Amino acid sequence: NAGVTQTPKFQVLKTGQSMTLQCAQDMNHNSMYWYRQDPGMGLRLIYYSASEGTTDKGEVPNGYNVSRLNKREFSLRLESAAPSQTSVYFCASRREAQPQHFGDGTRLSIL
Amino acid sequence: GQQVMQIPQYQHVQEGEDFTTYCNSSTTLSNIQWYKQRPGGHPVFLIQLVKSGEVKKQKRLTFQFGEAKKNSSLHITATQTTDVGTYFCAGRGGSNYKLTFGKGTLLTVNP
Numbered sequence: 001n002a003g004v005t006q007t008p009k010f011q012v013l014k015t016g017q018s019m020t021l022q023c024a025q026d027m028n029h030n031s032m033y034w035y036r037q038d039p040g041m042g043l044r045l046i047y048y049s050a051s052e053g054t055t056d057k058g059e060v061p062n063g064y065n066v067s068r069l070n071k072r073e074f075s076l077r078l079e080s081a082a083p084s085q086t087s088v089y090f091c092a093s094r095r096e097a098q099p100q101h102f103g104d105g106t107r108l109s110i111l
Numbered sequence: 112g113q114q115v116m117q118i119p120q121y122q123h124v125q126e127g128e129d130f131t132t133y134c135n136s137s138t139t140l141s142n143i144q145w146y147k148q149r150p151g152g153h154p155v156f157l158i159q160l161v162k163s164g165e166v167k168k169q170k171r172l173t174f175q176f177g178e179a180k181k182n183s184s185l186h187i188t189a190t191q192t193t194d195v196g197t198y199f200c201a202g203r204g205g206s207n208y209k210l211t212f213g214k215g216t217l218l219t220v221n222p
Contacts, residue, residue, distance in 0.1 A: 048209060101156070
């Protein structure tokens with residue numbers, strides 16, 4: 001049972017490049033989330049998907065787009081990467097009324 | 112929007128000393144969750160508190176939820192080196208789908 005799988009684990013981009021971070025869960029969870037974690041800032045919600053077919057903005061959505069491809073997969077896209085988007089990105093999922101399960105994270109550097 | 116403040120930001124203790132981190136919300140919470148993140152790892156769920164005044168224990172860890180459901184604390188008795196990491200509180204307010212995370216308390220333990 002893999003849980004929440006994120007790819008890639010590490011990535012370096014140049015300013016202006018685009019990239020999609022992938023997330024898949026095998027726990028049949030309805031809700032999925034994307035967070036970014038920066039030093040001293042905790043976890044900030046970028047976008048979430050309460051259920052298949054729906055997506056909503058979180059606290060820091062600017063510069064990002066998401067796609068809930070199916071119940072298992074929730075991707076995060078950076079259309080034109082900026083140095084301010086250098087961060088560790090975590091995907092999470094949960095079942096109704098249950099805690100969130102996190103992936104191992106993607107460490108993204110933008111030069 | 113909902114804000115969750117967590118203090119202290121850092122705490123360094125000698126092994127065997129006690130440790131407490133505090134969490135305060137700007138709004139009443141329906142529940143509060145606590146997560147632990149080891150260095151280089153991802154957040155892992157510890158516990159959820161739902162009821163006003165609730166106290167739960169996990170071995171050396173004691174979690175409390177305030178009577179007004181706006182604050183919470185995590186207390187570790189006799190810290191060990193395995194307790195090292197960042198402890199996050201996360202509150203659920205009006206939205207059933209979103210958690211608001213505190214910025215976390217980084218605990219380091221000197222053996």
